[in-house]
Amino acid sequence: MIGKITGTGSCVPERIVENQEIAKWVETSDAWIRERTGVLRRHIADGETTVSMAAIAAKRALNNAGVDAKEIDLLIVATLSSNIIVPSTACEVQKEIHAERAVCFDLNAACTGFLFAYNTVQAYISAGMCEKALVIGAETLSDMTDWTDRSTCILFGDGAGAVVVEAGEGDFYPMIMHSNGKKGHALFCRSSLGKQREYIQMDGQEVFKFAVRKVPEVISEVLRSAQLTVNDIDFFVLHQANQRIVQAVAKRLKTEISRIPMNLMEYGNTSSASIPLLLDELHRGGRLKRGQIIVLAGFGGGLSWGASVLKW
Ligand code: UT7
Numbered sequence: 001m002i003g004k005i006t007g008t009g010s011c012v013p014e015r016i017v018e019n020q021e022i023a024k025w026v027e028t029s030d031a032w033i034r035e036r037t038g039v040l041r042r043h044i045a046d047g048e049t050t051v052s053m054a055a056i057a058a059k060r061a062l063n064n065a066g067v068d069a070k071e072i073d074l075l076i077v078a079t080l081s082s083n084i085i086v087p088s089t090a091c092e093v094q095k096e097i098h099a100e101r102a103v104c105f106d107l108n109a110a111c112t113g114f115l116f117a118y119n120t121v122q123a124y125i126s127a128g129m130c131e132k133a134l135v136i137g138a139e140t141l142s143d144m145t146d147w148t149d150r151s152t153c154i155l156f157g158d159g160a161g162a163v164v165v166e167a168g169e170g171d172f173y174p175m176i177m178h179s180n181g182k183k184g185h186a187l188f189c190r191s192s193l194g195k196q197r198e199y200i201q202m203d204g205q206e207v208f209k210f211a212v213r214k215v216p217e218v219i220s221e222v223l224r225s226a227q228l229t230v231n232d233i234d235f236f237v238l239h240q241a242n243q244r245i246v247q248a249v250a251k252r253l254k255t256e257i258s259r260i261p262m263n264l265m266e267y268g269n270t271s272s273a274s275i276p277l278l279l280d281e282l283h284r285g286g287r288l289k290r291g292q293i294i295v296l297a298g299f300g301g302g303l304s305w306g307a308s309v310l311k312w
Contacts, residue, residue, distance in 0.1 A: 002172050003125040003133065003165040005310070007065025008280040011056035012043040012159040012267065019154070026150040033154045038243025042157030042268030044142045050082040051089055053160035054138035055096035057276070062097070064283075065164035067132060072164075074124055074133040075102040078113030078272035080189075080301070081139045082106070093136065102134070109179075110187065111239050111300025113137055113272030118165070118296065119175040119308055125167045136162040137272035144189055146199035155242075156200070157268030161276025170311065174225040176218055177306035186210065187301040207300075211245045214305045215297055216252035222295065222307040230255050234292035234312075235282065239299055240264035240274035249297075261287070271300065288312050 018041045019030035033039055045053075054077055062069055077090040084092055090104035109116040114137035124130040138160035147153050186206040190198040215238065223229060230253050238246060238260060246264075250257045263278050270277060275296055282288045292312045299305040 001125055001128065001167045002170045003122045004168050004170060005163045005312070006166045007061045007063070007067065007164040008162070008276065008283045009057045009060025009064055010159065010161040010277045010280040011053040011060065013045045013048045013053070015044050015046040016041050017044045022154055025147055026153060028150045028154055036244070037155060038262070038264055039155065039268045040265045043159055045140045045158045048158070050079055050138045050140045050160070051084060051092040051096070053158070054089060054136045054162070055093045057138065057160040057162040058093055058097050058134050058136055061134065061162040061164050065166070067164050067166070069097045069099040070101060071132050072099040072102045072134050074121060074130040075099055075104045076107055076117040076120060076133070076135055078107045078109065078117040078137045079139055080108050080110055080113065080271060081141050081144050083140065089138065099134065109304045110302055111241065111269070111271045111274070112298035112302065112304040112306055114275045115296055115298035115306050115308060116177060116304070119177060119306070121165050122175060125165070126172070131167045133165045134162060135165060135276070136160060137274070137276045139271045139273045141200070141271055144200050149199070151204055152200055152202055155269045157270045159267055159270045159273045159277055161273050161280050163276055163279060173309035173311065174222055175306070175308040176222045176225065178218065179302050179304045181302065183210070183303040186303060208242065208245065210303055211241065211299050212248040212252070215245070215249050215299055218305055218307045219253060219295055219297055222309055226309045228293065228309065232293055233259065233295050236260045236295045236297065237275055237278055238297045240267065240278060241269045241300070
């Protein structure tokens, strides 16, 4: 058995923050942010929480798949920025959407979280341990952002995306995952459980160099393992971190940029929410067609990175 994505959904906060607004808070400019990142605006929570956005995205994905919440037997939320630690965000979503039969837990692999959660669901399905799952990526990074630090606050946004994965017959495609804890210093945030408020800290250049090297490498690795070539792939759905990273990956893979869709202009970097947000946009926009071969690729804090091939 393999898992097939049968529905997608997403939810972003109503409040939109344009680059020009950030330029009033820190020494930066719309031109610098556009040129160095590609981001034009992002959605920032104003009342919405990681749990509330995750639950709405989940309901929309269930509706899109035509699956009742009570049929879900596994629910994983990938997040690093929840408003609640115990119970898990996944259990809170379960309560909201009445997915009473589901086993629920959270997974933190930073910006690679959705990919790792999706791969985990595939492993559960192939082991016969689940039939219908919800995989959600949800973040409120604005709560962990130092809004006086121009090297990070220009990048991030809030939101949630969800997919329903159902067991069925089909070709098995490979999944590859990597972690390197020795490079954790490149992107970290200590827990705010102590007295001091903690914020995301990043060595942007180190993460940038890691991404442009490792993402093409892991995509090539997963394609080799699937006995496919770059030209067999309809879309490469990458974590949305920076337009220049996407362009560099396209160049290294020798593929047209049109096969690596982007929506980071509108949402910024939403960490584990970025891949399911983009999948939902592509699906609802009619760009994904059944039978297409897609590569998902994530990368970020940990450091962590990975890629999966799937047939839509
Ligand atoms: O989700 C995965 C995790 N994150 C990422 O993938 C992020 C990867 N890294 C990046 O996207 C980029 O490194 C950034 C967008 C964060 C930064 O872009 P950069 O081209 O690497 O800039 P830089 O850090 O090398 O800084 C270049 C210059 C510096 O000035 P000097 O030293 O050349 O005078 C910075 O002080 O730009 C300055 N700078 C800014 N200027 C205006 C840094 N941030 C800003 C800013 N506005 N917001």
